[in-house]
Amino acid sequence: xxxxxxxxxxxxxxxxxxxxxxxxxxxxxxxxxxxxxxxxxxxxxxxxxxxxxxxxxxxxxxxxxxxxxxxxxxxxxxxxxxxxxxxxxxxxxxxxxxxxxxxxxxxxxxxxxxxxxxxxxxxxxxxxxxxxxxxxxxxxxxxxxxxxxxxxxxxxxxxxxxxxxxxxxxxxxxxxxxxxxxxxxxxxxxxxxxxxxxxxxxxxxxxxxxxxxxxxxxxxxxxxxxxxxxxxxxxxxxxxxxxxxxxxxxxxxxxxxxxxxxxxxxxxxxxxxxxxxxxxxxx
Numbered sequence: 001x002x003x004x005x006x007x008x009x010x011x012x013x014x015x016x017x018x019x020x021x022x023x024x025x026x027x028x029x030x031x032x033x034x035x036x037x038x039x040x041x042x043x044x045x046x047x048x049x050x051x052x053x054x055x056x057x058x059x060x061x062x063x064x065x066x067x068x069x070x071x072x073x074x075x076x077x078x079x080x081x082x083x084x085x086x087x088x089x090x091x092x093x094x095x096x097x098x099x100x101x102x103x104x105x106x107x108x109x110x111x112x113x114x115x116x117x118x119x120x121x122x123x124x125x126x127x128x129x130x131x132x133x134x135x136x137x138x139x140x141x142x143x144x145x146x147x148x149x150x151x152x153x154x155x156x157x158x159x160x161x162x163x164x165x166x167x168x169x170x171x172x173x174x175x176x177x178x179x180x181x182x183x184x185x186x187x188x189x190x191x192x193x194x195x196x197x198x199x200x201x202x203x204x205x206x207x208x209x210x211x212x213x214x215x216x217x218x219x220x221x222x223x224x225x226x227x228x229x230x231x232x233x234x235x236x237x238x239x240x241x242x243x244x245x246x247x248x249x250x251x252x253x254x255x256x257x258x259x260x261x262x263x264x265x266x267x268x269x270x271x272x273x274x275x276x277x278x279x280x281x282x283x
Contacts, residue, residue, distance in 0.1 A: 034111040077132055090135070140232075148195065151225035159244045170237055172239075255276050
């Protein structure tokens, strides 16, 4: 016999899943129109991989002077604006990084990345969050987002920009390919239910579907956070990265920008900024 809590969940789950179904539907009126596009990126192949696996990486996507600027500005904001790692020991964390330097805005609005995201969603989207994090070496431990989980946000693309080299045995993110298409029950879709550490430990057969997000500094990975993923702590090397969230609905935090950083943006990129109803200017 179902107890009261199970009965409530059994009633709420169909509604929960239906909302997610409509959340994933494309908008036939939407037109993607981002340019210029990089000639060294095969967008058709990248889209196929993103749809199939829920994740696609571009090694050393940013490089040269631009990568140098990203790393230099990252050092400044970690020094001046870090709020600490919260529950994450040996970490520095900084929210709302796009307000601090135009180079972060340029990375977040890279035309080729936006074009790929738009082809994946086939509907309007915006920037919901943008964070910087420095993850220092720590003994191996499993806690919080450093265990298998999904982000409880339904279909949502994140871009992770590595600013340091991350080796296969490093403090990498891992992702379980193919899980992005999952429709979770109400119980597994929110709160503690979104943690899948026990489930993964009980399924050694899925190891071949786990991908390590590694590569040289400048590597960019796009992934659907509805799929199961995990950070990994160990005593190897410090990992610096910027993470940008691109939701299609809800899941928006207040985003701050300097007006000067948005000057001369084409209309299609302005729409990405303005899609977040909580965007505001600090200067």
